[in-house]
Amino acid sequence: MTGGGRGPAPAGDAAAENTLTRPPEPDVALLEIDNLQVGFDTEDGLLRAVDGVSCQVDGGRTLGVVGESGCGKSVTASSILRLVPSPPGRMLGGEIRFDGTDILSLPREELGRIRGREIAMIFQDPMTSLNPVFTVEKQMGEVLRLRFDLTGEPARARAAEMLSTVGIADARSRLSSYPHELSGGMKQRVMIAMALLSEPRLLIADEPTTALDVTIQAQILHLIREMQAETGAAVLFITHDMGVVAEMCDEVAVMYAGRVVEQAGVIEIYERPRHPYTKGLLMSVPRKGQTKDRALPTIEGVVPSLLEPPKGCRFADRCWHRKRLGEADRARCVDEDPALRSLEGGRVACHFPLKGDETPPVEPPPGAGLSDPVTSDGPPPGTGVE
16 A cells, blocks of 8 residues: 555554454454344334344455345444444444454443544445535544544645545645535545545445446555555445455355345355345346346345334245245245355355256346347356356
8 A cells, every 4th residue: 555554553552552452363353243233213113224143354354245225234334333323223232343342342432442543434425424614634634643643744745645546636735625625526535545544454345436437446446455455454345336346355245134144255156146135136237248128137026124024034025036936935935034054155044045057037128029038147247257
């Protein structure tokens, strides 16, 4: 990463001696989420946005979290730093351990030692994540002062260097800008620069490249990988872009309706997804060279209400694979909640996991020629596993 390795340690012996800053112990994952449950009180009752999520990330590794909007990805990420607004949100159970320390049980005054220092987050919406009354320099300078005790011209030079690295032209002059003077894409790049400035041990990236064009997106992804290679940081990467997942991640956790329904290595997920929902996500990605008269597979229906989730599989009503099962097996999907269980090197929450050759049905679009059959074989392009 441009600018060399880590900066000086934070001022004060207490911060240096804090247990959260020591190297992780052998065989202990840097981040462990165990049976996390997060709810929101609403006028209609308790909405369980996250319901029993468990996963872990080792130092130097990247875990991708995918799933459609509303599945609980961002709430899970916010919970790691205890940023879920309360009320209406509240922790219902579970543990989040960072380097062996349970974050959820820490006193509030201890959180400042990890937020922005040991754990940094790139938020999904830069419009509301930057302080509108402070300049870019003020906000980036605070990171450098708290993390590295760096102030004055050295801090200004480091901030300008990082802005230039994330693709902002005339970086020094932009330091004096306020957030409202920047475009949406520039705000996003400032957020990314601030997160990478602290060289965290864990980087949470929540849709970090959504507002960026593909050229800047490639630069940002390269920068994250470079930072990770130099510092050994763990990365929790939340995205809808399956191509980015294939490029960035070592493991993938697929979420649906507040739960992880499948988790495995990235190659395994793309080459042999075991959950019907995972397969549906992959098959809905357009392919290179696909013509307009070829329809994409779709996942019919909507996500069930998390105010009153179904007692069985939460994907059952939308599951294309279930429709091909016998009557007794279909009834089991509706009546019995599948546990997340180990299966051939990964984990899947499905009573009848896919064997590898099943594909969702594809209906030809109106006007498609009958002589031009529609197929849905193989992984989507640009994934590196074609």
